[in-house]
Amino acid sequence: MKESVFTDEENKIFNNKNKIMKTERDLINKTVIKESPYTNIEFMFEIRYTSPKGRNSYYKSKVFDEKHLRNSLIAIKEANHREILIKRERSKLSHSLRYDILKRDGFRCQICGKTANDGIKLEVDHIKPVSKGGKTKKGNLRALCNICNSGKTDKYSEHGIN
Numbered sequence: 001m002k003e004s005v006f007t008d009e010e011n012k013i014f015n016n017k018n019k020i021m022k023t024e025r026d027l028i029n030k031t032v033i034k035e036s037p038y039t040n041i042e043f044m045f046e047i048r049y050t051s052p053k054g055r056n057s058y059y060k061s062k063v064f065d066e067k068h069l070r071n072s073l074i075a076i077k078e079a080n081h082r083e084i085l086i087k088r089e090r091s092k093l094s095h096s097l098r099y100d101i102l103k104r105d106g107f108r109c110q111i112c113g114k115t116a117n118d119g120i121k122l123e124v125d126h127i128k129p130v131s132k133g134g135k136t137k138k139g140n141l142r143a144l145c146n147i148c149n150s151g152k153t154d155k156y157s158e159h160g161i162n
């Protein structure tokens with residue numbers, strides 16, 4: 001008998017993620033598999049609260065179903081894929097390319113102008129951050145000191161000075 005409506009790969013994602021998703025998955029597996037022919041089951045979680053003196057109360061509800069869970073899965077898969085692409089792009093910054101950029105920029109921070117003699121450490125910065133689609137290419141790289149670079153993080157403006 002089938003034990004899960006999800007693939008092994010999908011189950012692996014659930015096991016690495018939060019408890020609510022796991023609970024959702026288990027509920028879906030239980031009902032869809034064991035209580036067929038129901039194939040589209042929704043779960044509704046309700047929270048009702050009234051304060052002791054009755055002054056405050058609130059109500060919250062959320063519906064989960066297989067479609068909701070599958071959409072969450074797609075979002076997670078896409079995020080994982082993006083992460084892999086970002087890592088791959090960053091790994092293209094070889095020691096040789098790093099040296100070429102520092103040399104081209106005169107071993108000077110391109111924002112504050114400091115050099116290693118001023119006690120800073122030079123780093124190679126992606127002007128358009130990799131997380132925003134920037135590539136590891138000479139035109140998108142520059143020397144920055146560790147202080148300017150740590151202030152920059154992944155700030156980037158399409159039309160501004162970066």
Ligand SMILES: [Zn+2]
Pocket residue numbers: 109110111112113114144145146147148149
């Ligand atoms: Zn600097």
